[in-house]
Amino acid sequence: MIKFVTWNVNSIRIRAAQVAEFCAREQPDLVLLQEIKCEESQFPKLFFSEIGYRAEVVGQKSYNGVAVLSRDPITVLRRSLPGWEEDKEARYMEVLFGGVTIANLYLPNGNSGGDAGYQRKLAWMENLRCHARTLLDDERDVVLAGDFNVCPTDLDLAEGVLDPNDALVRNESRAAFRALVWLGLTDAARALHPTETLYTFWDYQGAAWQRDRGLRIDHALLSPRVAEHLESVAIARSERDKPQPSDHAPVVVTLRC
């Protein structure tokens, strides 16, 4: 069985103890982290090595940053999204584990920088789609997981939490997400929980957590053979209820062998 987690931690230095406690309890094979908000030299690798996890890090100062925690060694295949190699924002890495190519991504939000900022989000998504097509054409077993910054349907957000023009719910964002899925990927959470209210993010403001005014924006997309092995998807909501939490909860996916 493979057990992996995707979690936007909103600073790994603030959340290291919580993430380590989570790993020690849940014992995932892989933890895909987003928004670590530091350079590799600042990542608390020693701290995680004490509980048996190593870290591969693609970081930058202050913003963004992705990393993968693992108990066993993994191969890093890429440290940037093809077509965005020159971009200084650390938003993508790809690793090989158990024969599966696993992409850890932090998609641009798209609400800052005006229309140019939004177009940049769409361009990033189109690059992701092209790269995903290449991986699938190669007959590879693939997982694309992370913070997609897209609520795919109206079932994926509480009513009234976002303006209809918000970059997370705009028609073009949703169409780009569908175009990605329609390559033949399976949205793991919706495959097993097609009609449930599922959220992975609750804003710090306006008592969003207490009122359960959330969004589902953290996803795991699976290639066909991987999807056949899908066993469970769980959102670890209790992590959002802890002191000084991330605004995102971990998404825990298990695949049977």
Next chain:
DNA sequence: ATGGCACGGCAACCGTGA
């Protein structure tokens, strides 16, 4: 009623997030 919350950088607030 145009706030609100949290982070990093940096040393007073500001950009960013979603």
